[in-house]
Amino acid sequence: xxxxxxxxxxxxxxxxxxxxxxxxxxxxxxxxxxxxxxxxxxxxxxxxxxxxxxxxxxxxxxxxxxxxxxxxxxxxxxxxxxxxxxxxxxxxxxxxxxxxxxxxxxxxxxxxxxxxxxxxxxxxxxxxxxxxxxxxxxxxxxxxxxxxxxxxxxxxxxxxxxxxxxxxxxxxxxxxxxxxxxxxxxxxxxxxxxxxxxxxxxxxxxxxxxxxxxxxxxxxxxxxxxxxxxxxxxxxxxxxxxxxxxxxxxxxxxxxxxxxxxxxxxxxxxxxxxxxxxxxxxxxxxxxxxx
Numbered sequence: 001x002x003x004x005x006x007x008x009x010x011x012x013x014x015x016x017x018x019x020x021x022x023x024x025x026x027x028x029x030x031x032x033x034x035x036x037x038x039x040x041x042x043x044x045x046x047x048x049x050x051x052x053x054x055x056x057x058x059x060x061x062x063x064x065x066x067x068x069x070x071x072x073x074x075x076x077x078x079x080x081x082x083x084x085x086x087x088x089x090x091x092x093x094x095x096x097x098x099x100x101x102x103x104x105x106x107x108x109x110x111x112x113x114x115x116x117x118x119x120x121x122x123x124x125x126x127x128x129x130x131x132x133x134x135x136x137x138x139x140x141x142x143x144x145x146x147x148x149x150x151x152x153x154x155x156x157x158x159x160x161x162x163x164x165x166x167x168x169x170x171x172x173x174x175x176x177x178x179x180x181x182x183x184x185x186x187x188x189x190x191x192x193x194x195x196x197x198x199x200x201x202x203x204x205x206x207x208x209x210x211x212x213x214x215x216x217x218x219x220x221x222x223x224x225x226x227x228x229x230x231x232x233x234x235x236x237x238x239x240x241x242x243x244x245x246x247x248x249x250x251x252x253x254x255x256x257x258x259x260x261x262x263x264x265x266x267x268x269x270x271x272x273x274x275x276x277x278x279x280x281x282x283x284x285x286x287x288x289x290x291x
Contacts, residue, residue: 029059030090030091030092031060031062032059032094033064033093034048034061034064035064035068035080035095036094037096048160051161055169056165059165064093065079069283072097074203075097075203077125078128080093080125080128081133088114094119098121099121106141107120107121109163110129111138117173119164124184124186137173138179138182139174139180140177140180141176142178146166147159147162191213191219191265192219193222198220199288200213200266202268202281205282208274209270210267211275211276213267213268213287215265215266215289217264219266220266229291235286236279242257249271266289
């Protein structure tokens with residue numbers, strides 16, 4: 001009797017104490033990261049979050065930004081790529097910039113090689129995700145059974161919010177619709193030395209009107225450009241002479257300066273001014289540098 005009692009106690013302890021090397025079940029919940037051009041001064045962001053919590057009350061929601069310039073898909077794609085690069089796997093990104101800006105109005109669910117999931121319109125917003133982190137799968141949001149109204153009539157905050165929440169709660173991306181082979185990609189000039197010239201694109205314009213490019217900073221020294229000297233920026237048909245400096249303060253207020261920013265890429269600025277506004281620069285525009 002005592003032996004049976006002892007065996008029962010040992011069995012109970014074995015069940016309570018985890019065995020070294022055994023896999024502990026992970027939390028199936030996936031946090032949601034929001035990145036939109038909705039702004040924060042109207043109803044779209046609150047409604048987006050309302051849809052998410054109505055679909056999945058236990059959702060974890062993180063605001064990346066809602067301040068992307070309206071319909072600036074190139075800027076949204078760049079910021080989305082930068083953001084996703086810093087996050088680990090296991091996150092769902094709801095990206096809504098320039099939604100309904102294409103005739104098809106198609107929405108996608110994409111999984112990348114980092115095991116992140118993206119819910120976004122098919123308008124080029126996923127360009128940097130695909131280019132820098134690869135693709136495991138792409139699905140079109142087309143499963144009408146998941147919605148109580150025709151998909152084509154749904155507002156984007158509702159469509160993307162519900163799809164993201166369903167995936168975060170445990171649904172597979174494959175549940176959202178059929179797999180597709182390709183998606184819209186932005187035509188972005190790669191940054192670097194091409195045909196004896198430094199070429200690239202303006203990929204983002206910040207709050208101060210600084211123009212960030214995708215030209216790697218080290219390209220300047222490879223090309224023979226020297227700090228303190230004048231550099232020619234050829235952009236949108238205009239040739240602009242600027243000083244190659246280390247900080248904004250290397251030029252007087254109101255003058256142009258070219259620097260390498262904290263991301264390690266070339267940036268065009270005006271000390272205490274807006275380079276973008278002064279020269280009418282838009283995100284996505286191609287640029288060349290010369291002596």
